[in-house]
Amino acid sequence: MATEAFEDIAETFEFLDDWEDRYRHVIELGKAMPPLDDSFKVPALKVQGCASQVWLRPVIEGGRFDFQGDSDAMIVRGLVAVLHALYSGLPLAEVGTVDAAAELGRLGLDEHLSSQRSNGLRAMVQRIREEAASRA
Template sequence: MSTTDISDIIENFDVLDDWEDRYRYLIELGRTLEPLPEEARIPANKVQGCVSQVWLVTRWQDRRASFVCDSDAHIVRGLLAILVSVYAGHTASEILDIDALAVFRQLQLQEHLTPQRSNGLRSFVDRIRSDARQMLARGEAQGA
């Protein structure tokens, strides 16, 4: 399944006035995520700090990131789909420069999330940023 462009997501949120419609759209976005293979649901891929079960696998090809992730909560899957749209296709250094939470503020999502979901969202962002830092460190160690 393909990643939805973040500008399309922002545009779609702008046309949806009702928060019930926005939540339905979030659930729909979650369904667009690439399926996470069962064998990837291991402790090393689990994102700590999320109340829901959340897994993340970061892949690097030609120095650009792609992500496979999943959650046991429909709304959280939608939030993950937004983050994947923000970060996918970027290099590790670009990822470290992106303020993904600014997108959530722009969409007015942060004020509609429980504190636990907001903390989980930050944990997911922190994990992606940590993966990017590890990638940069590996590149520097290899003399890239």
């Protein structure tokens, strides 16, 4: 049940032969993402459990979930962009039904991220799910 934007990323990953190319693509996704205004880089929006600093700002409009995000690490900023593609635009009630581990597994991220990065990614997913559930 992935969004079209996430399917585009998955298709691109199918054409990239090695992990270094995929890693560069994730970084490029992060670079293409609009930056989060510094006024939102506050403790209340910071994701706990990430080795890098990560901020996620939920934006709910018309019962649909969206968020803005940022990180001080380029690869993590790219992971934020991947999660944005996975969740952005979904109805609030559907956010919790997304099997993020399976969807991200399609990209092979679970095999190539350090345990700290994997833990941080799980923390971001958990934060997204909690934010959507609290507003549903």
